[in-house]
Amino acid sequence: FPRGGEIVLFDRSSYNRAMVESVFDFCTQKEYDDFMKGVKGFEKDLCRQGTILIKLYFSVTKDEQAARFERRKTDPLRQWKLSEIDMQAQERWDDFSSTKYKMIKQTHSHTAPWTVVRSNDKQKARLEVMKVILNSVDYEDRDENLDYSLDPDIVISGAREIEIMDAQRAKSGKFIG
Numbered sequence: 001f002p003r004g005g006e007i008v009l010f011d012r013s014s015y016n017r018a019m020v021e022s023v024f025d026f027c028t029q030k031e032y033d034d035f036m037k038g039v040k041g042f043e044k045d046l047c048r049q050g051t052i053l054i055k056l057y058f059s060v061t062k063d064e065q066a067a068r069f070e071r072r073k074t075d076p077l078r079q080w081k082l083s084e085i086d087m088q089a090q091e092r093w094d095d096f097s098s099t100k101y102k103m104i105k106q107t108h109s110h111t112a113p114w115t116v117v118r119s120n121d122k123q124k125a126r127l128e129v130m131k132v133i134l135n136s137v138d139y140e141d142r143d144e145n146l147d148y149s150l151d152p153d154i155v156i157s158g159a160r161e162i163e164i165m166d167a168q169r170a171k172s173g174k175f176i177g
Helices: 012-018 029-048 062-074 084-091 093-107 122-136 158-172
Strands: 055-059 114-118 155-157
Touching (some): 012 029, 029 093, 055 093, 055 122, 055 158, 062 084, 084 093, 114 122, 122 155, 155 158
Parallel strands (some): 055 114
Antiparallel strands (some): 114 155
């Protein structure tokens, strides 16, 4: 964990129990329930102690994810990124979408909100994430001449993502991605 003035980044493994482990049955229902029951309190405690917690969910469409996986199959510089779990994830897209919905709905809070980043365009997504971070932290010598506004087509709140997913499900009976 960070000390004053430090930044620590956690990858998706910090929420692995809520997503990959539950979809692939790598954890028991009790282990999943325990994580989901305790994570909001844990995050609230971190924030109460002064930690600035920024939760980012990078969201890609099913088609974009499939294209990235295809590139990884043939690109020797990217092959290391592709696992059997990744290949099965494409086949279980609907399971992951439902799990994403539950996870964001249950763990999005005022204290530790989710920020969803549409990341089909990796470069734009990365630039927007830098703005999210810069907008979340007070620091000296902030250049007020720079544009720190977020692109609403790329960055949305977890609450808005739930609204969008609710509308998709109401209209078509499933989540669209």
